[in-house]
Amino acid sequence: MLEFFSLADPNVRYVVLGMVLLGASTGVVGCFTFLRKRALLGDAVAHSVLPGVCLAFMLTGIKHPLILLGGAVLTGWLSLVVIDTITKYSRIKADAAIGLTLSVFFGIGILLLTIIQQSGNAAQSGLDKFLFGKAAAMVGADLWVFGGLSIILIGVVILFFKEFTLVAFDLHFAESIGLPVRFIEIALASITVLGVAVGIQAVGVVLMAAMLITPAAAARYWTDKLPKMVFLAAVFGAIAGIFGAFISYQGASMPTGPWIVVVLSVIAIFSMLAAPKRGVLSRYFSMRKNNSKILEENVLKIFYHLGEQEDAFFESRKIADLQSRRNMSNRRLKEGIRRLIAKDLLQHKDGVGEEWLLTEKGKALAQRVVRLHRLWELYLSQYLHLAADHVHHDAEAIEHIITPEIEAQLVEELDFPEKDPHDSVIPEAI
Amino acid sequence: MITQVENPILEVHNLTVAYNKKPALWNVDFSIPKGKLVGIIGPNGAGKSTLIKAIMGLIPLSSGYAKLFGQDLNSVRDKVSYVPQRESVDWDFPASALDVVLMGCYRRRGLFRWLTKSDKTLAMDCLKQVRMEGFADRQIAQLSGGQQQRVFLARSLAQQAELYFMDEPFAGIDATTESAILELLSEMRDDGKTILVVHHDLQSAYEYFDWIILLNTRLVASGPKLQIFNPKLLQQTYGGKLSVLSQMGDLLQEKEFPVRE
Numbered sequence: 208m209l210e211f212f213s214l215a216d217p218n219v220r221y222v223v224l225g226m227v228l229l230g231a232s233t234g235v236v237g238c239f240t241f242l243r244k245r246a247l248l249g250d251a252v253a254h255s256v257l258p259g260v261c262l263a264f265m266l267t268g269i270k271h272p273l274i275l276l277g278g279a280v281l282t283g284w285l286s287l288v289v290i291d292t293i294t295k296y297s298r299i300k301a302d303a304a305i306g307l308t309l310s311v312f313f314g315i316g317i318l319l320l321t322i323i324q325q326s327g328n329a330a331q332s333g334l335d336k337f338l339f340g341k342a343a344a345m346v347g348a349d350l351w352v353f354g355g356l357s358i359i360l361i362g363v364v365i366l367f368f369k370e371f372t373l374v375a376f377d378l379h380f381a382e383s384i385g386l387p388v389r390f391i392e393i394a395l396a397s398i399t400v401l402g403v404a405v406g407i408q409a410v411g412v413v414l415m416a417a418m419l420i421t422p423a424a425a426a427r428y429w430t431d432k433l434p435k436m437v438f439l440a441a442v443f444g445a446i447a448g449i450f451g452a453f454i455s456y457q458g459a460s461m462p463t464g465p466w467i468v469v470v471l472s473v474i475a476i477f478s479m480l481a482a483p484k485r486g487v488l489s490r491y492f493s494m495r496k497n498n499s500k501i502l503e504e505n506v507l508k509i510f511y512h513l514g515e516q517e518d519a520f521f522e523s524r525k526i527a528d529l530q531s532r533r534n535m536s537n538r539r540l541k542e543g544i545r546r547l548i549a550k551d552l553l554q555h556k557d558g559v560g561e562e563w564l565l566t567e568k569g570k571a572l573a574q575r576v577v578r579l580h581r582l583w584e585l586y587l588s589q590y591l592h593l594a595a596d597h598v599h600h601d602a603e604a605i606e607h608i609i610t611p612e613i614e615a616q617l618v619e620e621l622d623f624p625e626k627d628p629h630d631s632v633i634p635e636a637i
Numbered sequence: 638m639i640t641q642v643e644n645p646i647l648e649v650h651n652l653t654v655a656y657n658k659k660p661a662l663w664n665v666d667f668s669i670p671k672g673k674l675v676g677i678i679g680p681n682g683a684g685k686s687t688l689i690k691a692i693m694g695l696i697p698l699s700s701g702y703a704k705l706f707g708q709d710l711n712s713v714r715d716k717v718s719y720v721p722q723r724e725s726v727d728w729d730f731p732a733s734a735l736d737v738v739l740m741g742c743y744r745r746r747g748l749f750r751w752l753t754k755s756d757k758t759l760a761m762d763c764l765k766q767v768r769m770e771g772f773a774d775r776q777i778a779q780l781s782g783g784q785q786q787r788v789f790l791a792r793s794l795a796q797q798a799e800l801y802f803m804d805e806p807f808a809g810i811d812a813t814t815e816s817a818i819l820e821l822l823s824e825m826r827d828d829g830k831t832i833l834v835v836h837h838d839l840q841s842a843y844e845y846f847d848w849i850i851l852l853n854t855r856l857v858a859s860g861p862k863l864q865i866f867n868p869k870l871l872q873q874t875y876g877g878k879l880s881v882l883s884q885m886g887d888l889l890q891e892k893e894f895p896v897r898e
Contacts, residue, residue: 226678240731242731244727366749367749369743369746369750369751369752370743372732373740373743375730376726376727376730376732376737376740377721377725377726379690379693379695379719379721379725380719380721380740380792382693382694382695383693383694383695383717383718383719383721384743384744384796385711385714385744386743386744400716411673427731430731431732431733431776432729432731432732432733433730433731433732433736435731436731470825
């Protein structure tokens with residue numbers, strides 16, 4: 208392992224370099240496939256390059272990468288044309304056309320591969336690597352061809368970045384400003400086909416779609432900026448590439464494709480879970496935060512309501528007092544009280560165990576929540592014409608999230624009200 | 638009731654458009670003078686969006702042509718701006734409001750060219766005009782429907798055109814945005830720009846526009862609003878499709894027959 212990562216062996220160096228370029232370029236190209244919602248099309252192209260590779264070999268008898276690549280690009284493109292033609296001129300919809308084309312092309316590819324393998328041609332050994340990939344097989348001429356193409360792909364994306372972005376976001380607008388939309392779409396399709404053709408050496412046709420789409424899908428979680436997303440996809444692709452090279456270097460008989468896909472999946476799952484804002488965990492924590500905010504403010508409100516009732520806001524209260532006002536379990540109440548004390552919104556009564564009272568700060572917050580509750584009730588009854596007994600439950604939820612800006616608008620639209628629909632006084636803003 | 642004008646800024650001549658062989662617009666023929674705020678009005682499925690898409694060359698024509706500034710679209714694209722329907726794009730795209738407005742500068746900047754500081758200044762200025770300068774860096778999915786519409790308008794302003802085509806800019810937006818947009822369009826008109834707006838609401842149309850095009854798969858009327866708003870023309874527009882016409886459309890589609898020989 209150390210031997211691998213020290214990159215002392217020039218062979219290892221070349222394979223790693225090749226895989227980094229390849230992973231990065233397919234990741235970059237995949238961003239646009241992903242954003243144009245053409246992920247399935249990428250899969251169809253990947254499967255459709257197999258017959259091309261086989262045919263190129265059958266016709267020439269040579270295994271030179273440029274020749275095989277030529278065949279791959281040819282049938283990859285052909286599959287796109289077939290899909291396009293089927294959707295345009297028949298009643299078959301795009302998803303069915305993609306499924307049909309993918310399976311027919313792949314079927315023919317496997318058929319040709321079997322014929323080649325049974326022909327006894329000694330030069331054929333290694334063609335089956337195109338099914339599941341073998342990174343370590345990428346040496347000599349392969350490296351130059353695939354590495355070079357990867358750099359060209361990245362270059363094309365940088366050159367056309369603005370145009371690709373616009374076509375992916377708003378095709379009609381792009382057309383309306385006189386952009387050569389047909390040409391750009393063909394360029395986009397071409398880099399997808401080339402990206403796929405370049406990647407099959409490492410991942411194989413069966414799993415190539417993952418190499419194209421997964422880095423983009425994972426990168427989308429981390430950012431809302433397209434240049435950043437493309438960069439991240441390149442990094443993810445490169446990481447997967449390095450790992451693929453490593454696996455290929457370790458186990459002699461192990462195909463690289465499945466391992467690359469495993470690495471990419473781990474990156475994607477991690478992104479799904481841990482990414483800020485869009486990630487599952489971050490959404491879970493923000494939900495937790497909302498729930499504790501609701502609990503805390505509800506407990507504070509009980510103190511305020513009791514204070515309002517007796518006109519004594521800073522009187523200390525026991526659990527039983529609080530429960531007489533609002534039905535809450537001991538556990539929940541104590542949990543809320545504990546949090547409020549930590550935030551200096553409640554305090555213990557001196558020397559007495561289970562009694563608490565509002566701090567100045569706590570009273571202010573409680574008053575604000577009650578104020579928002581009553582403002583919202585009034586708003587609902589005036590603008591939605593709801594009866595006074597229908598508005599309470601809505602306001603219970605809304606009171607926790609009204610912002611000061613919306614509060615100001617409410618006050619204005621309600622014309623600086625004093626009482627809510629239940630005739631309770633709306634406390635003043637502090 | 639079709640008022641043709643001298644030296645029109647837009648002339649649509651005998652335009653027929655078919656989707657899937659079925660005509661969506663039959664022989665539409667009208668002209669529009671410069672400096673008007675024009676409403677394209679009609680019921681659902683009347684072909685209002687189809688009309689401006691056809692003029693912008695976004696869908697193939699079965700017959701007829703449109704001339705802008707007396708010329709083909711391709712020679713005057715710099716002076717023409719198109720605002721698609723808000724729902725036509727996926728707003729979950731990784732872009733900020735400013736990014737979208739900058740797209741309005743792409744044509745002037747040209748292929749392979751990076752945007753410059755002056756483009757950015759212009760885009761910010763356009764955002765200011767639609768009162769969205771505070772949202773420049775906001776991801777577009779986090780904007781409300783009305784704000785998204787205003788971003789689209791700002792992008793259109795960034796094109797600095799003379800003739801504007803807007804597809805339903807008033808659909809699904811809040812009242813504040815509606816009056817802000819209307820104010821902006823009126824200012825543009827007063828500056829001598831010509832604006833064609835696809836609009837679904839007959840009630841507000843009279844108040845908003847100077848010139849009205851009534852459409853229901855065929856042109857019912859085109860002219861100054863005072864002449865257009867009469868019960869007879871409105872009845873013709875909204876009183877259902879012409880039965881024979883729509884039957885012919887179905888027949889053309891069924892037989893896969895060309896609209897023109």
